[in-house]
Amino acid sequence: MIAFHRTALAQQLVQALQGRSLMGDAHNGLFLAAPRRTGKSTFLQGDLAPALQQDGVEVVYVDLWADTRRDPGTLIAEAIAQALQSHLGLVARTAKKVGVKSVKVAGALDIDTSKIGQIDGLTLVDALRSLQQAADRPVALIIDEAQHALTSEAGEVAMTALKSARDQMNKPGQVKLMLVMSGSDRDKLLRLVVNAGAPFYGSQIQALPPLDTDFIAHVAELVEAQRPDLVPVDRAGLQLAFAAFGHRPQFFMAAMGAVLSPLSGGSGRFEPALQQAAQDQQAQDEAQMESDYLGLKPTEQAVLWRMLDQGPRFRPYDAEALRFYREKLGRPISVQQAQKALESLRQRTPALVWKSARGEYAVEDAAMHRWFQVRLEGGKWPPATEQGDLPFDDE
Ligand SMILES: Nc1ncnc2c1ncn2[C@@H]1O[C@H](COP(=O)(O)OP(=O)(O)OP(=O)(O)O)[C@@H](O)[C@H]1O
Ligand SMILES: [Mg+2]
Incomplete structure (x- = not known):
């Protein structure tokens, strides 16, 4: 399996989230939409989170689809509590070592060490603020499949709490809480921002750009390195096939594997076979929707x-x-x-x-x-x- 990194895009978003880019509103929350299976989670976890960490930001990632039986509000609270716990664990250990029983974090919030690891009693706003102070760095909360929060009341409450935490913790020129929300459906994400009653009213939904020519160039180079007999790989042809696969790397790479396999029995160029596979996949997706409908x-x-x-x-x-x-x-x-x-x-x-x-x-x-x-x-x-x-x- 290959991993293609989108470092430049991640860097741009890091700047925007910290309010360092001239335009834009990402410091008020970044809402990213992209269709299913196009690499959102991979980008958030593999590119954006490390870039934020490199920039001295404490990152909390939570995927609301990780377990759809659990309440989205609980999942968010737990992710924050877990991050808080690891920091307080350190503080508490140090305190214990020198014989101190109560822990005061950064001189502002008193934390009852007996409650460490439990979010109840501690509101989300307090938990985020404590985390920021305990870590002594800005916090970025990345919520994957954020639209799922809107399917429960506790999830909605959590979203409103996050908005309030953002407003309390951030000042112009000083961003202490960054919020990143992603989802596979722009219309659903819109409900977080669109009407006056929505938690993030006023924010915009951005499209997370699909993997594109850079990714194709990367794949083409890999093929050329492994199969000198196929040089030069037709990049435009690969690009067309990738688009026909809906810019979904998983299906594209699987088809590449199949057409390049020595077992495929194909002779000559593999690019046309790849495009055929893309069309077959499209037809199969549509046939599935049709049979569901019928x-x-x-x-x-x-x-x-x-x-x-x-x-x-x-x-x-x-x-x-x-x-x-x-x-x-x-x-x-x-x-x-x-x-x-x-x-x-x-x-x-x-x-x-x-x-x-x-x-x-x-x-x-x-x-x-x-x-x-x-x-x-x-x-x-x-x-x-x-x-x-x-x-x-x-x-
Ligand atoms: N940058 C990348 N390089 C290589 N493969 C990738 C890349 N991004 C995603 N993929 C592959 O594409 C598939 C889907 O990726 P991912 O789960 O990140 O997408 P998603 O948009 O979060 O999907 P979902 O809508 O199901 O949540 C995975 O198999 C992953 O390995
Ligand atoms: Mg995902």
């Missing part, structure tokens, strides 16, 4: 259709939506029926629909929007079963 009950299909059609404007039960369902199904649908359909879209594995603690809905996989759009423009919406059945028969 496997739904008619009411579920209608609700999902509306959601794909409306995007962030989707309101499941307004008069327009109910009219839409009736029109597509040829019979009226009650609010309860629509509700039931939404619930079962959410309960499927894998879930097709995401719901926030405030009752907002979105499709789980943003790639579905593109699939819908392409089919719509190609006159191929809605998908129909092979036998040519109308998808909206009886239930």
